[in-house]
């Protein structure tokens with residue numbers, strides 16, 4: 001009787017374990033594609049980044065007009081959360097894209113810092129160069145985002 005109960009219990013354990021493994025399987029698997037869920041999440045984090053991309057046009061107008069004060073105010077004000085917003089969006093990408101995106105974020109901010117310094121020095125050539133480079137890296141970042149129709 002005892003032996004029989006034990007074999008029933010061990011069989012039950014096998015059934016339960018099999019069930020648990022098959023249930024937990026998909027959720028622990030690392031995603032290697034852009035699933036519809038992931039795309040939906042990306043769209044949410046893309047919103048503030050798309051707004052910032054429009055803000056780049058405003059910054060470009062200040063740069064073109066040699067409006068040093070407004071250019072610097074724009075970098076420190078409206079772009080104050082840009083690194084955070086870009087990083088949130090980068091974190092939703094697949095590992096390979098994430099690495100490339102984070103490199104581009106570093107690039108964008110290196111250019112914006114140099115643009116800020118050049119504007120302080122009232123150096124029109126340098127501000128234009130750094131602005132164009134920041135814009136190119138921003139657009140390269142956007143091209144990494146799947147389902148993004150705004151990337152040029």
Ligand code: ZN
Pocket residue numbers: 107108111133134137
């Ligand atoms: Zn660059």
